[in-house]
Amino acid sequence: MRELDRKHREWISARFGRGVRFGAPLSRYTTLGIGGPAAALVHPLGTEDLAALVIFARDNALPLLVLGKGSNLLVRDSGFPGIVVSLARGFSQCAVLGEQNGRILVEAGAGVSLMRLCRLAAKEGLGGLAFAAGIPGSAGGALMMNAGALGGSMSDVVESMALLGPDGRKEEIPASEARWSYRRMETPARFAGSEGRYTVILSARFSLTPGNAGEIARETERLLALRRLRQPRGGKSAGCFFKNLPDGTSAGALIDKAGFRGRRLGGAMVSQKHANFLVNAGGATARDVLALAEEIRAAVRGRFGVELEAEVKTVGAP
Numbered sequence: 001m002r003e004l005d006r007k008h009r010e011w012i013s014a015r016f017g018r019g020v021r022f023g024a025p026l027s028r029y030t031t032l033g034i035g036g037p038a039a040a041l042v043h044p045l046g047t048e049d050l051a052a053l054v055i056f057a058r059d060n061a062l063p064l065l066v067l068g069k070g071s072n073l074l075v076r077d078s079g080f081p082g083i084v085v086s087l088a089r090g091f092s093q094c095a096v097l098g099e100q101n102g103r104i105l106v107e108a109g110a111g112v113s114l115m116r117l118c119r120l121a122a123k124e125g126l127g128g129l130a131f132a133a134g135i136p137g138s139a140g141g142a143l144m145m146n147a148g149a150l151g152g153s154m155s156d157v158v159e160s161m162a163l164l165g166p167d168g169r170k171e172e173i174p175a176s177e178a179r180w181s182y183r184r185m186e187t188p189a190r191f192a193g194s195e196g197r198y199t200v201i202l203s204a205r206f207s208l209t210p211g212n213a214g215e216i217a218r219e220t221e222r223l224l225a226l227r228r229l230r231q232p233r234g235g236k237s238a239g240c241f242f243k244n245l246p247d248g249t250s251a252g253a254l255i256d257k258a259g260f261r262g263r264r265l266g267g268a269m270v271s272q273k274h275a276n277f278l279v280n281a282g283g284a285t286a287r288d289v290l291a292l293a294e295e296i297r298a299a300v301r302g303r304f305g306v307e308l309e310a311e312v313k314t315v316g317a318p
């Protein structure tokens, strides 16, 4: 891990006090349980502090990583050589706002877990989010990834997002201004470019359909049960490692046909239950996971002539 300069550490300590840890092991903050230390892990409690941190990181050319629940991240063994910012503490408000054109708006901070959002929707009798039940991410991470399952995705329900730009300014944008595709969201060009990595989702509004609370709760449970049937339970993973192909072909099916189900490399293993889940079977390093992923990619390329693209984001210095 590259340590931060003393002047950088001093500024961060002075501003965030107990809300910062230097050298925090990121393995504790990712569902794979893998990852070296963060040069600094910061928990801002509000937008003003977060904006100051983003401007500081940008002005000092320090890499910035926004951490949600860490459920789609593979952090390299060398750790993250910059500032990791967690929105888990200060950005976890969640509330029903009211009716708009026959639909109900719900607002959630970026740090709210999808499960909490789904439970709130079910309790209030609001439909549209059941697909997300069981996806172990935060609202911010799920929007960034356009997470989805069982026919639904975040782009179906998001109405608007509050973004913090690299200049530290907050702006509310309609969801239609972002570009949404399979497991990907791109913010409008004014947020992107070389500084895109300094853009943070602060919160979002979701447009949900009023319905019957009992029925919505049952539908949520049904989809959760379906998920349990198809995906490995417990264990450490980041969900599907590769994206399905643009024509819809399942990456898991290709990996399975290539003979990788149950294949182990060091502590990394292809799940027996779902061949697109690469799991930490015990003591896996990022190097193990990446080497196994590379073997899979080469085998699938050789056998089927297609290139698998990672869905999981790998971060940190190689």
Ligand SMILES: Cc1cc2nc3c(=O)[nH]c(=O)nc-3n(C[C@H](O)[C@H](O)[C@H](O)COP(=O)(O)OP(=O)(O)OC[C@H]3O[C@@H](n4cnc5c(N)ncnc54)[C@H](O)[C@@H]3O)c2cc1C
Binding pocket: 031, 065, 066, 067, 068, 069, 070, 071, 072, 073, 087, 110, 134, 135, 136, 137, 138, 139, 140, 141, 142, 143, 144, 145, 146, 147, 148, 149, 183, 199, 200, 201, 202, 231, 237, 238, 239, 240, 313
């Ligand atoms: C068991 C399991 C099952 C899963 N099933 C599914 C599934 O069915 N469908 C699916 O789509 N995914 C699934 N996933 C993957 C993962 O849960 C989703 O991609 C989730 O939305 C990621 O959210 P997160 O908060 O964990 O994001 P993280 O993993 O913390 O971050 C993901 C990316 O988003 C960025 N990010 C996070 N928050 C913000 C923010 N506020 N502002 C800007 N950028 C941000 C991060 O920098 C990173 O690039 C699964 C994962 C696991 C472990």
